[in-house]
């Protein structure tokens with residue numbers, strides 16, 4: 001059992017990475033081999049629309065673009081479960097995560113009446129999001145609607161609906177006094193963190209465990 005986490009944050013030790021590593025800890029606690037890949041340490045770009053992956057005379061499911069993402073795409077396809085972690089940037093996943101998902105999903109997606117995906121198995125997945133917004137703000141601005149497209153394609157292409165995890169009201173800086181951040185109350189943020197962080201970490205841990213259990217029962 002192999003679980004891969006994809007960190008779509010440029011911060012390798014930020015909020016997203018912290019929750020992803022906790023989820024991987026949960027996965028490891030029930031026997032999974034785990035790995036976290038930091039997208040922002042790689043050089044790659046999004047889909048270039050060459051359609052090689054859909055050519056009838058080629059093997060479907062392979063992205064022909066050769067860059068740092070090539071081995072990562074292969075690893076994800078071989079994995080038993082995958083976690084996609086991203087901070088929310090302007091109400092969406094980061095451009096790095098978006099470019100990665102374009103390459104992963106489009107190379108597996110097929111314009112066929114018979115099957116939507118050439119993956120050939122169910123790959124349990126989870127989207128893990130971290131954001132400044134409070135839960136109430138996320139609801140007020142319909143954040144979940146802007147996240148729906150990639151989640152929907154994940155369900156179609158990976159063969160099973162992704163799990164979802166949200167960490168709201170994250171701490172962006174260690175020391176708020178060093179930055180112009182008067183729209184936030186540092187005290188409120190720290191109080192929220194104090195109250196909820198441990199519980200959120202535990203939820204991420206459980207998410208990792210659940211993915212492994214789902215991965216063990218996923219059928220080809």
Ligand SMILES: Cc1cc2nc3c(=O)[nH]c(=O)nc-3n(C[C@H](O)[C@H](O)[C@H](O)COP(=O)(O)O)c2cc1C
Nearest residue numbers: 009014015016087088089090091130131132133170
């Ligand atoms: C360019 C940029 C855009 C952002 N846009 C949003 C946003 O639209 N909504 C939000 O709630 N937080 C937004 N944030 C805050 C981050 O989502 C939040 O701090 C996140 O937890 C950072 O994760 P990290 O520590 O893993 O990098 C933005 C941050 C940056 C740098």
